[in-house]
Amino acid sequence: MSFLPLRKIFLFLFFTTALASCVTKKKFDDLSARKSKLDLDIAACEKAMARVQAERKSLAAELAELQSTNQKMVKDSTETGVALRKTRKLYAELNGTYDKLIKNHERLMSNSASESTRLSADLARREAELLTSKNQIDKLSADLKTREERLNEMERVLAEKDKAVDNLRNKVSNALLGFKSNDLTVNVKNGKVYVSLSEQLLFKSGSTKVDPKGQEALQKLAQALRDQQEVNVLVEGHTDDVPVSKGTMGMKDNWDLSVLRATEITRILTSAGLTPERVTPSGRSKYVPVAQNTSADQRSLNRRTEIILTPKLDELFQILEKN
Incomplete structure (x- = not known):
């Protein structure tokens, strides 16, 4: 699917409005800024569709493993x-x-x-x-x-x-559709839905207080999961390999930072309606990176929070445990 036709419509409306109304330079600048934002939103949607296709491929691999059983x-x-x-x-x-x-x-x-x-x-x-x-x-x-x-x-x-995993991924993706792809991704791996949120969306450097934009994303996620009672939620905090500055809010190392951030996100999710029994916070420090810690861009990818959504499989386990 492509958003090119939508982009052309926006450009047409934008320039038609600008030319027809003979706007002032200030208004023209304002319209230009709005156009740039729309371009970014369209690019985010295109990237989201690419991720969904990758997720389907991962789900197919998992299905092959279960079919082997x-x-x-x-x-x-x-x-x-x-x-x-x-x-x-x-x-x-x-x-x-x-x-x-x-x-x-x-x-x-x-x-x-x-x-x-x-x-x-x-x-x-x-x-x-x-x-x-x-x-x-x-x-x-x-x-x-x-x-x-x-x-x-x-x-x-x-x-x-x-079917449940696919529906869960679609519901979460739709709930978080308005956020930038470099701030938030939704993937499927090993029968679980992974919601990865970047540090720049959630926290200021070294802070454990979630920014307003990050709180908005977490509240939308909680709203999408309220009626998913058969889904457990694991909140994992991740850092890069740069040590925490001495005396940063009483933290000794990246373990403290990752755990405190995961705990803060858990509080927001439960305050937004998720039952505490379903949500588990954990800190992984620097030990589960998604990129090499050899550049600023790669380290920024490792500074993230992953919210792992796991459908309960009690019925499947009962079948496998039968003699």
């Missing part, structure tokens, strides 16, 4: 089916032997008492083997049915989980 269960079921067919074959062979023994028994009834006793014992043993085989067949049939039911249930839960 399905294939293993299908293989197990296939092996059970092979065992079932072998047992049925044995059952048929034993049935044939049983019929032959009956005929032999009738033919040899006139033989000696010792021979008759031996044949009776053999017949009883064969009957016991037949009963055992029948019980094995019944057990294998029941086990095969149970495995098939588990496979069907897992496929249903996986489809629901994929």
Whole structure:
């Protein structure tokens, strides 16, 4: 999708209005500034669409991994089916032997008492083997049915989980659509939705107090998550490798800075309506960078807060834990 037609419309309206009204230079400057802002907003939308496409690719990789688990269960079921067919074959062979023994028994009834006793014992043993085989067949049939039911249930839960993650990402992306792409991104990874917010959106350097623009983004995120009761929220604070200045608000190092920032964001989210039981703050300091700390631009990427949204998968885990 492209926003080029929208850009052309804005430019057309802008220049038509400017030429038709013969505006003063001040008004013309004001309109030029508004045009620049619209250009930035359009660029942000284009970048957001590119991220969504990347997220879908990540989700497809996760689906492939889960499908591999399905294939293993299908293989197990296939092996059970092979065992079932072998047992049925044995059952048929034993049935044939049983019929032959009956005929032999009738033919040899006139033989000696010792021979008759031996044949009776053999017949009883064969009957016991037949009963055992029948019980094995019944057990294998029941086990095969149970495995098939588990496979069907897992496929249903996986489809629901994929749909839930996709809907959650779309809802969060729509709620945060008005923010710049270099300040805020929404990605899907390992079945979770990652909302990454830059330091420049949330905090001043070395501060743990969230700026008004950052508070607005967090409140919109909380509003989008209020009715998502099956989603847990993990708030991770991240820093670059530059040590905290000595005596900065009582902080000793980047651990303190990342934890305090995550805790402050947690307070804003819960104050905006999320239940505290769903939100967990954590600090990762400098140890989970997304870029090399070799330049100012790369360090700015590492100074971020990641809000990780994880749908509850209790139903899927219960299926996997069944014997």
